[in-house]
Amino acid sequence: MxxxxxxxxxxxxxxxxxxxxxxxxxxxxxxxxxxxxxxxxxxxxxxxxxxxxxxxxxxxxxxxxxxxxxxxxxxxxxxxxxxxxxxxxxxxxxxxxxxxxxxxxxxxxxxxxxxxxxxxxxxxxxxxxxxxxxxxxxxxxxxxxxxxxxxxxxxxxxxxxxxxxxxxxxxxxxxxxxxxxxxxxxxxxxxxxxxxxxxxxxxxxxxxxxxxxxxxxxxxxxxxxxxxxxxxxxxxxxxxxxxxxxxxxxxxxxxxxxxTSGQARAQQYHFFAQRAVGRWSMPSGARWDTTKPGAVHKAMVIGLGTMGRGISVALVQAGVSVVAMETNEKQLMEAKQAISSMLERGAKRRGVAPALDKIRYSWNMEPAADVDLVIEAVFEDMALKKKLFQQLSALCKPGTFLCSNTSGLDVDQLASETRHPELVVGMHFFAPAHVMKLLEVVYGSRSSPQAVATAMELGKRMGKVSVAVGNCRGFVGNRMLKPYLEQAFFLLEEGTTPEFVDQVLEEFGFAMGVFRMSDLSGLDVGWRVRKADGLLNVSEGHSARIRQGCRYSPLGDLLCEQGRFGQKTGRGWYQYDKPGGRVAKPDPWLHGFLEKFRTQHGLVAHRIDHQEVLERCLYALMNEGFRILEDGIAAGPEDIDVIYVLGYSWPPHRGGPMFYAGMVGLQKVLERLEHYHQEHPDIPSLKPCNLLRKLVVNGSPPVHKWREFLKKPQSQL
Ligand SMILES: CCC/C=C/C(=O)SCCNC(=O)CCNC(=O)[C@H](O)C(C)(C)COP(=O)([O-])OP(=O)([O-])OC[C@H]1O[C@@H](n2cnc3c(N)ncnc32)[C@H](O)[C@@H]1OP(=O)([O-])[O-]
Missing domain, CATH: 3.90.226.10 (2-enoyl-CoA Hydratase; Chain A, domain 1)
Incomplete structure (x- = not known):
């Protein structure tokens, strides 16, 4: 009125x-x-x-x-x-x-x-x-x-x-x-x-x-x-x-x-989904409106690689006093310079003075004794992180929240290294951390509601959309990425090229196809993870295309063995004019390599069309999303969709993977997954998830009604 x-x-x-x-x-x-x-x-x-x-x-x-x-x-x-x-x-x-x-x-x-x-x-x-x-x-x-x-x-x-x-x-x-x-x-x-x-x-x-x-x-x-x-x-x-x-x-x-276009509906859904994720809840029954966050005036960031630098900048810009710590002296000096210039650039853009006095630097952990919250952003190595959490637990004052910027490691394992596991949560930032709007806040089985509320609130202060998710391998975003990447690799084995897969995904609306993205972020990242998971060992008497009982594509590993790590080495799924080059050009060597691989493994290339690329990559990813909902790792489809649009460049005019599943029609998604799973019974990620079946049996309700079909969280309060 x-x-x-x-x-x-x-x-x-x-x-x-x-x-x-x-x-x-x-x-x-x-x-x-x-x-x-x-x-x-x-x-x-x-x-x-x-x-x-x-x-x-x-x-x-x-x-x-x-x-x-x-x-x-x-x-x-x-x-x-x-x-x-x-x-x-x-x-x-x-x-x-x-x-x-x-x-x-x-x-x-x-x-x-x-x-x-x-x-x-x-x-x-x-x-x-x-x-x-x-x-x-x-x-x-x-x-x-x-x-x-x-x-x-x-x-x-x-x-x-x-x-x-x-x-x-x-x-x-x-x-x-x-x-x-x-x-x-x-x-x-x-x-x-x-x-x-x-x-x-x-x-x-x-x-x-x-x-x-x-x-x-x-x-x-x-x-x-x-x-x-x-x-x-x-x-x-x-x-x-x-x-x-x-x-x-x-x-x-x-x-x-x-x-009247579906796109407007998708984008309006995304608008409200971004706000809905702020009303988080945990399986314990703890909720956003009944939990008070702890105060964070002073924070410490440990590890000043790309992520640690971005996190430090985001915290300072949010008005938090930061101690940025790095043991390697050369890295510390470089980080100091980089952080200062990021702060100066940011301040210039916003027309304010750079808050350089809000950050100080340390090469040891001692300042941890006096902060309200620590975010570690060291190398993605469980042993290293565990040791750090042990040290922090001994050093920090009572009540200090301990957060890990891991992109997929087990938060419970980290918490178990500390005296107060209830103070431990994951804060999964996305690169560049001072720019990207998404923050996955990961609660472990022992994280207290207050620790979650604190991380969620801190994310908001940093101008981010924070999504609370449960603890599992890869959390929500990277867990769903795995079957998507796998399908792309399998499609190469079966007869297509990186260029075609990327073209289809880019036409769908992704800023970058999966192979160009992989070249940009570095093939060695996933290689290291697969090594740590024991996936690089071929069991005797088994095909190299089977690992741990399932179909596996060794293509990425083979490229890494050749030193092809993507843009940084000038060669990956594409070729670049020099190491660090940015313009991807088709690589005849790669095409020859794929042909040789197929011959070696008795694979006959077949014609893979636009529809198959899109359906196998996206439906496998959506199927994992349904599993995540079924497992209670995400509270609702909006959480998944916000993560994908803000963190994984899913086109906003398609709402997010779960919204898109609804747009395509759940019945159709189910039928196509059944079809592909029949064709590839050795790929478990193509097997339609029970929740998807349940929704279809119940008349494919619209996305905002899916929560009614999820297991109700048990309140332990
Ligand atoms: C012919 C037609 C042509 C015209 C077309 C248009 O104008 S299109 C419109 C063009 N306008 C826009 O696109 C502006 C959209 N709005 C914004 O960008 C921001 O909300 C803000 C900057 C206004 C405030 O940010 P902030 O961080 O301070 O607050 P917050 O974001 O958390 O919102 C608080 C609550 O208000 C709600 N709500 C907000 N706006 C609207 C709305 N227009 N409508 C309804 N609801 C709206 C929001 O959902 C939330 O509700 P909840 O979750 O508490 O139940």
Missing amino acids: AQYSRVSGTVGLITLLNPPVNALSAAVRQGIVDTLDKALSDRKVKSVVICGHNGKFCGGADIREFSSPLTGPPLIPLIQGVESAAKPVVAAIDGVALGGGLELALGCHYRIAHSKARLGLPEVHLGLLPGAGGSQRLPRLIGVPAALDLITTGRHVTGAEALQLGLVDKVTDRNTVDEAVKFALSVADQPPNSRRVSTFPCPRHPDLDALFEGAMQRVRQRARGALAPVACVQAIRAAATLPYAQGMERERELMATLF
Whole structure:
């Protein structure tokens, strides 16, 4: 709803009221229509201010309403009504003006913003475009290049940047509503005719064709297969080339296509899933809303390789005092330099001073005695980590949380090395740790709810989306990655090439196919893990393609034996012009090697098509996701989907692997897995999981109902 009052004698003040972000629900839209009517018909009122309750202007259209038919007044004529008002209307922008919220402000005749307010048109992240006139008004106000940037990236700008762009008329550090009322008084006698943005001509640009061609290329590259960014460019092009009314018609057509697309549904699901994972629970019954996190003022990071450096930066930027520790003196000096420059770059981007005084360096463990939390980021070696946890347990003050940035090792084993296993949790960061938004928080069988709450809260402070998951090999993300990678290797054995597999996966929307990704992260990483797992030993009298009783592809190991570790050695699944080179080129040597391998092992190459690559790689991965749900390692499908979109570059417009399974149809996924498992009975990961069968038997319920079919966690509280 919206509240109305008259202030300073002649200013009608409309306050949007719909906590927490004053989203434009049907009731709010009706409220605006009614209160605007009141203000315009009140002869004492000379000008109007629109603001939001509780220091937030407006978070945009109410996304929850998108899944049901429209009720209440539509937004486009509402904003048109504001713009055509005969009395000046001023938007007082505090907190946020996003999506429909900013579109409403664009309909006002003046915009006054707090310098720290965040403004933006993030609809592209919801699979939409700014479809309440935003795509037509913004370019008219700030020019086509800036509008293209804001609308296609969905990025937020501060009030200060908005002023530079010409998006707002004035910025203040004081009370925004008071300033807006003062401003409204000052323009009360000026007819707003010349202030209606829809009547502005779109600023000319010397080469529109090149501008739009470049923009189109960029959005296609950034989000392969996503419809919304392309539609955003098309809508802005309409603004630049057509009269306003025709541009609005084009905006409406494009919006209608997007609105009914599965992609918008997937991205809106992803929006709510990111928030749902914050409401975590543990099998013990402990929950986010009943557990108080411990305070973390001071933390220690042990091991300053790539991960440790990124984690240190993320902590400092979150306001935590950090002791960064590394025993190798040369590595310590290099890390110090790298961390300082990362902090300086980050501070410059955010327009603040770098908090270099928040971090100090140590080559020994002594400072651990005085910190609230330790994150170890040493080499992925269980023996090394165990020793470290023993030492930490003896050194730290009572109550210090001990966290491991392991990407898949057993958290219980680490906890068992300590005197207080309840204080131990996994914090699995993703590289680069100061950039990537995902954090897997891994609870072991003895982790206390408070330790989990502390790690979850710390993740949030670092600007991350934290997902609480159970302890198993590879946790959620890497556990699901294993069958996906395996299928890709098997497909090579059976007749295809790395280029074809990558092409199919990239067309699906992954930023990088599995082989290019493997070259980037280094083939030796997995090789070391397989070595530690005893997988490199071929049992006597057995084929090299069988290990520990299951089908195994030794292709990756064979490449590593040749020193082909990927980009860093200039050779991997592809060739590069030099070690460290980035442009992957097909490698005739690799093709010959694959042929030789097939001959050696009596394999006859067959034609593998697009569908088989996609289904075998993705359905095997999804099947593991169902197993993870069945095992209670993830609390719900949203947890898995958030992990995959934010940590493994699963395309957001496909929602995440579990959401995608629902889109494809669970029945179809089951049938195809059954088909492939029949063809390859020696690959256990293709055997359909019981939960998938159960869901199909129960009529393939939508993803938000799957939790009803999962085992209820047993409360031990
Ligand atoms: C023709 C149409 C054209 C227009 C299209 C649009 O405007 S599209 C929209 C364009 N706008 C956007 O894309 C903006 C989307 N919103 C955001 O980016 C952020 O929420 C924020 C920056 C506004 C606040 O961040 P923060 O970290 O302070 O808080 P938080 O993120 O945790 O949210 C708190 C609660 O509010 C909820 N909620 C929030 N917004 C909406 C909404 N619009 N609707 C409904 N609900 C919304 C959110 O789910 C959560 O609920 P929960 O889980 O507690 O039940």
